[in-house]
Each structure stands twice: as structure tokens, then as C-alpha cells.
Amino acid sequence: MVKLIENDLACHILNLMRDKGTKPFLMRHLLKEITKILLGEVFRKAERRERDIETWIGKRKFEFIDADRITFIGVLRAGLPMLESALEMFLDAKAGFIGAKRDEDTLETHIQYVRLPEIEYKKVIILDPMLATGGTLIKVWEIIKEGNPADITSVHLVASPEGLERVGQICKGLTLYTVSVDEGLNGRGFIIPGLGDMGDRLYS
Numbered sequence: 609m610v611k612l613i614e615n616d617l618a619c620h621i622l623n624l625m626r627d628k629g630t631k632p633f634l635m636r637h638l639l640k641e642i643t644k645i646l647l648g649e650v651f652r653k654a655e656r657r658e659r660d661i662e663t664w665i666g667k668r669k670f671e672f673i674d675a676d677r678i679t680f681i682g683v684l685r686a687g688l689p690m691l692e693s694a695l696e697m698f699l700d701a702k703a704g705f706i707g708a709k710r711d712e713d714t715l716e717t718h719i720q721y722v723r724l725p726e727i728e729y730k731k732v733i734i735l736d737p738m739l740a741t742g743g744t745l746i747k748v749w750e751i752i753k754e755g756n757p758a759d760i761t762s763v764h765l766v767a768s769p770e771g772l773e774r775v776g777q778i779c780k781g782l783t784l785y786t787v788s789v790d791e792g793l794n795g796r797g798f799i800i801p802g803l804g805d806m807g808d809r810l811y812s
Contacts (some may be wrong), residue, residue, distance in 0.1 A: 609776055610767075611649075611785045618645045618787045622765055625803055634809050639737065639765075640693035642787070646763050647694060650733065650785055653744035675700040679727050679757070683708055683748060686806040690763070699806035702730070706751065708744045715797040717743040718752070727755040734762040737806050739786065741797050742771035742778075749779045759783070766790050776810045 621642040625635060656671035675698040677806065682691030684707040695703055707721030732752050739745055746764055752760055760782050767786040770793050791800045803809065 609779075609782060609784055610772055610789075611783065612777045612789065613646060613649045613785055613787045615645055615787070616625065617648065618642055621645070622787050625765070626801060627797065628804065630809075632810055632812065636689045639689040639810065640696075642765065643690040643693035643735070643763075644697060646765075646785060646787070647697065647733075650761060650763060650775040668685050668787065673698070676702075677730055677758075678702070679704055679725060679730045679732050681706060681724070681732060681734045681748065681752065682735065683744060686737050686810060687735040689810065694733070694735060702726075706748050708747060710741075710744065710797070712796065715741055715743065717747050719747055722751060724752075724755060727752065727757045729756070729758050734760065737765045738799060738803060739764045739767035739771045739775070739784075740793060740799050740802075741768070742774035745771070745775055746778050749775075749782060761785065766799055768802075768803055 621638050624630060625638050651673055654673045657674045658669050658671050660667050660669055668721055678698055679699040680691055680694045681704040682688050684705055691703060694770055695701060702725040704724035708717050708719055710717050751810055762782060762784045764786040766788045790802055794800050
């Protein structure tokens with residue numbers, strides 16, 4: 609289920625983002641750039657479809673990823689730059705949004721907003737930089753499963769061992785990509801060393 613992305617450039621960008629001195633505008637830029645690398649791994653052996661295009665020497669056939677069968681789901685707020693980056697690469701893909709907020713006292717996730725296109729038989733890719741306790745991903749996975757997609761993938765920068773274990777017990781059939789499995793969670797449910805509060809670091 610878990611696929612560790614072993615890419616030196618992705619690790620380099622991630623570690624730039626770990627620096628607490630990295631400003632919000634640069635955090636957003638780096639998140640968009642690392643997303644392109646991560647999706648390159650997700651689609652490394654993707655099914656492609658041949659179509660005719662007009663080149664400078666006339667019409668030729670080339671293979672393309674079937675983007676109109678892909679739906680990217682951004683988990684708000686932190687997943688928004690990842691979603692923007694994905695849609696810049698896959699012009700025919702659809703986009704959905706799920707707003708989630710974690711109660712910092714109970715660590716329970718509350719879903720506040722859901723806006724999804726038709727996802728039946730589609731390849732759905734969840735975009736969220738952090739996988740901490742796993743509560744948000746589980747709630748998002750449960751919502752998406754109701755739409756009967758062909759398959760579900762989630763993409764993260766960092767994950768905790770605790771979150772991966774919890775997700776693995778519940779989200780059967782999910783394929784999960786991450787650049788790093790960090791040390792673990794602290795008493796407040798934050799990943800150590802992690803990235804801090806990603807939403808605040810991106811937009812505050």
C-alpha cells in the first residue's frame with residue numbers, strides 16, 4: 609500500500625520546506641514544484657491513449673495519459689497548491705475539494721466542506737501534504753468511496769508511522785505515496801520533525 613518516493617530532488621525540496629524560515633510565498637512555490645515530481649512517480653507506468661495531433665510537420669500519432677479519467681481531490685487548506693500544480697499538468701482532469709479541520713484537543717477530524725465532480729469509475733488522487741494521525745485521510749477516503757471510483761491514491765510529502773498503520777487498517781485498496789516517513793507524533797498529534805502547521809505556513 610505504501611510507496612516511498614526515493615527521489616533526491618524531492619528530498620531536497622522537502623528539506624527546504626522544513627526550514628521554519630521559509631516564507632509562505634516560497635512554501636507555496638516549493639509545494640507546487642514538489643507535487644510535479646511526486647505525480648511523476650504516481651504516473652510512472654500510467655495507461656496511455658494514442659491520439660492524433662497536428663505537429664509542425666503534419667499530423668502524427670502520440671500517446672497521452674488519459675487525463676479526462678482522472679480526478680484530483682485537494683484537501684483544504686494545505687492541499688490547494690498541490691491541486692493547482694496537478695491541474696497545470698493534466699489539463700483535462702477534474703478537480704474536487706474537501707475541507708477538513710482537526711480538533712486540536714481531541715485530534716478528531718471534522719469535515720466542513722465537500723465539493724466533488726462525478727467520480728464513478730474514475731482514478732481519484734487525494735492531495736494532502738501531511739499524513740499525521742490519519743484521521744483526515746480516513747474521512748476523505750470514506751467520502752470518496754461512496755462515489756464508486758475505479759481506484760484511490762493519496763499523495764503526501766511526509767507521513768507518521770502511526771498514521772500509516774491506522775490508515776492501513778481501514779483504507780483497504782488505497783495506494784499511498786510519500787517522500788518521507790518521519791519519526792512519529794508528539795502529544796499534540798503533530799509530526800516530528802514534520803513541517804509544522806502546514807496550512808498556517810502556506811497562508812499566514
